[in-house]
Amino acid sequence: MFTSLVKQAEEMGLLDLSSVAIDATKVEAYEKSVPRKNIIQNGNAADWGIKSDTNGNPIKWFGYKLHIGTDVRSGLPIAMKVTPANYSDSSVALELVEKCCANTQSKIVYFLMDAGYDHREIYSVIRDKYHAQAIIALNKRGAKQPPEGFDWDGTPICSARYRMVYWGSYQGVNKFRCPHIMGKCDCPFGSAWCSDSNYGMVVKTKVKDDPRLFSSPHRGSANWQKQYNLRTYSERCFSRFKENLGLEDGLNVRKITKVETHAYLCAITMIAAVIAINQDSSTRSSAA
Incomplete structure (x- = not known):
């Protein structure tokens, strides 16, 4: 019934x-x-x-x-x-x-x-x-540090130790851009230290590589929190x-x-x- x-x-x-x-x-x-x-x-x-x-x-x-x-x-x-x-x-x-x-x-x-x-x-x-x-x-379960190269929510950390900026998700792939280019920080090394492109360094994460750490939408995004x-x-x-x-x-x-x-x-x-x-x-x- x-x-x-x-x-x-x-x-x-x-x-x-x-x-x-x-x-x-x-x-x-x-x-x-x-x-x-x-x-x-x-x-x-x-x-x-x-x-x-x-x-x-x-x-x-x-x-x-x-x-x-x-x-x-x-x-x-x-x-x-x-x-x-x-x-x-x-x-x-x-x-x-x-x-x-x-x-x-x-x-x-x-x-x-x-x-x-x-x-x-x-x-x-x-x-x-x-x-x-x-x-x-x-659930961090006593973990003292996030995974190497990432923050706790799966956001990549650039070589200058800044959180990269989430730039959308498509078919299970999350895209992140240089925080200096995006105006989120004032990196002393500038963007040229990581990439020759004016677009800045890009890092992509795939949900299939680690379904726990990565998700679509990205854990650190407003859409994830809304859900x-x-x-x-x-x-x-x-x-x-x-x-x-x-x-x-x-x-x-x-x-x-x-x-x-x-x-x-x-x-x-x-x-x-x-x-x-x-x-x-x-x-x-x-x-x-």
Whole structure:
């Protein structure tokens, strides 16, 4: 029923699907908490989880995680999965990506995720298998320096140690120009030190060479940041689930299968309501 409603919403033009945000939220178990040593690790039992809130503060709970792929235009879920709370967000990412593509017909261009999903395999599979771009914040994981010749966001550093200027992307190739020529710095060596051309030195990076560091659009660009900012639509979806549809306060079932059923009923209610409102609006417009 959930998949059918997603397809109906897409056919009605309620979903954009060019960008899909993927994230996870905590779901506290209705059953009594038990010590971790007594939990049977079979992928079905409630477990202890820890996750940072929007301010970076750790939150610990006993229960499950709800993983959702959200259409950023409508804020509607298009793919879901419930796991024990100890599952990492990144371990479910590719399964959600697959479900998002299977549940819809439109081409998904961008998959938006936070730094918890920063794994090379996710970038590569999204690019190679689904021909889409992963927009994921970098997790430096204790790295003290960026890759040699580049800044943290994949911007090339010129021989005078200035950040080069992003000059567009075409078919997975990013172009960067001399910052002195572009008026972004006053290089003591001038542009002639790096290039004899009046155009200045040019450096190109290819996404296929390092899908994690390089992306199209470039990580340091306004377009990349604009896409990444859309990721907050997943938070709005979670908020509706919890505040309006009783995902937590109304949860009075035990075991992961029943919790997942409860979550799907929340999603079905949300999508069905949006479809009904838009169908009613269309009917009234036709009658007028």
